[in-house]
Amino acid sequence: MVGLSLSILEKLKKDSDYEIIVMDSWEQYNNYSFDKKKYQIIQETYIADITNPNYYLPVLNEIKEKYIIDGVIPSRDYAVRTAAIIAEKLGKKGIGFEKAKILTNKYFLRKACEEYSIPHPRFRQIDSEKEIAEFIKDKPLILKPTRLQASIGISRIETKEDISDAWERTSSAREESAKEIEFGQEKEYVVEEYVGGQEYSVEALVDDGKIVFINITEKEIFEDSFVEKGHIVPANIDERLIEQFENEETNLVSKIGITNGMLHTEWKVENNKIYLIECAARMPGDYIFELIQYSYDFNYVDAYMKMMCGKKYDIKRVNSRVSQIKYFEAVPGILRDIDGIENLLEDYVVDWCLYKNIGEEIKPVNSSWDRVGYFIVVADDYEDLERLTNKILANVKFITQVEEK
Template identity: 25%
Template sequence: MRKQILVIDFVTPKRKNTLLTAKNLGLSIALAAKSLPEEIAEYVDRFIEVDTEDTNALLEVLEAEHKIKKFDGVISFWDRYVEPCALIAEKLDLPGNTVDTAIKTRSKFMTRISLAEQAVPQPRFRIVKSLDDLISAAKYIGFPFIFKPVGACSSRGIFKVESGHNLVEIYQQMLEVSNNPDDKMFKFYEGEFLAEEYMQGPEFSVEGVASFGVIHIAGITEKWTTENNFTEKQHLFPARLEESQQAAILDVATRALTAIDYRQGAFHVELMLTSEGPKIVEINGRLGGDFITTHLLPLAQGIDISACSFLAALGEEIDLSKKLDNHATVKFLIAETEGVLSAWSGCEEALAVKGVQELFIERKEGASVTLPPKKYGEFRLAAVIVQAERSCDALAQADMAINYLAPSIV
């Protein structure tokens, strides 16, 4: 009999090849979500209609469904469901992290507290729940510093505070951004923010999967972000690092995971390589997004980390050993102006560039384009994915391809 993996709210069809991975493993897919997107319907064997944002209702429905036909594992690919997945695993006796670990993963403040207790390198920080807290944090941390929500993700609501002259304005701006009723992510740990030391240096992420307390590392991704709102604009796998730098990054990432007792499932640990060594930016209790796990790892080294995440959720053995020796990168086209995207050109030319594996148009003709902090998620217009034997070639070819793209925004 095929094992059944429970997926909590797939959200976006653009990662549907992750579900194809599950099917190739011979798994039966049960999807718990508000609706079943047409684009992924063919992969879903059992659809459970439920409001996934209502955790109590979700648990009640899934407990009843489990009695009808049991699930063998539970997984989600989104930060918002890290805690619900842990609750479901505990309730239904499935492999998974404890609820305590899930909270320490999901709450950026609890992450910081846990790392501080184990002396894991990280920026200085303070919790902020009021304007007075922000003023006090600024005195403790110094300028510049980062101000961000405790429960958001995907670079939402991140501000760089340069001086004390506009603290009131920035605090009000944060309240406006985080009170956006259309963005449910800000409802997690609502009204809680972090002030953190501004770290300088290149950014990286460690990709891997934990299985019964054993940390399996797939590798390190090199990252580039925008200067004004820290949105990720390019990733390269594997990262260009000296052996000593790689060892230091992996050591700090492993210590961070151990500090929160991360024992089961995929992880995506973000770090900054500062002049004082690697420091933790945050720990994500899910696979890395932005095509890192779906495209870059398989294209660069033949690592199917998506398959391993499913196997870990089922409590089975995993293997993250590399099978290829290439490099892969994804580069995003970032909008600089707002408006409506009226037309695309240059797509055929971009696809014709050597090494280009895929062109993904994120904002199609007729779509609105809005810049942060007014709105997040509308200003990354397209992504080009490139594979090459050498990292320098992958980066150059991605630059060439992205430069062909010419969206018209009016």
């Protein structure tokens, strides 16, 4: 495993089929308060900067001398390129380094969309306010760092008057995520025309160039933000739209040349046309892999791991239930109390977590790290799912004290 992921380890820690070797920086182990003794499936942990081959390749040589490796997976965006290189060096299944570069750089992805006729918004790579002013026409723009994750540094530009503030906000953005680490991301930016409409994501497993599993997730975002507020698996959409997504995802896999791996692809639908927003070659965030397991009744992480190791895996392509994750909203300020927390103990709430303690500051939601907590609900149909979700939201409240300026 390239990059530590507690969520993946939690899904596999009772499975004796795996012996996992983890490679990551000391800072990551430390910031996760990682305790190896909790995970018997971990064979060994190695310390290395996973973004710098001068550090991780010597460590790889140590691992090769001691272990026989069956498969390689990345845990997060910053691990995708390294995992691809390691898989190539070991002769194992992987996405390939050239494909990994496309899927970890927003500008490279846009260029691939342009080359392969994958529907996408008008875009341009930029490195100054002047170039943004030259690009803007009659639609709002989205300005993004090409390599940051978790919606960090993304700005919306409505008019030319917004350009200066947006440029300052985006160009000064860095990975903060409570880990406070610079991953050596390239300081590059892309601007593109804003696409309105409903957001979706498509999760796919690709084995030997063929999509063997596909799911469509319906997304909700926080107001005035690009951060996800909730997800429904599978999306409650008609067959026509399902077919569109499946066709475009198949086209993307074929044209870019994805052979083996997991894809988490973000799309938007505006005026009955779908547009590719982003595509990642790693596990989906926000516990979407958990929602898939609850809805389709198979272990998505286990199937992915076995697939990448060239082993037999079990999947189910049709869901038997529906599930939803919802992130709580809270007024920014100092958290003083949480009312109704006992409601999270209801049987239909299969998982929940609160990220903030009493007395801590709650910030406006500008990145995924600013959210205060979540809960997951599972139901037999969409109507019941909505009813149960709304019941929790109505009864669990975060009480904050707004600090006077």
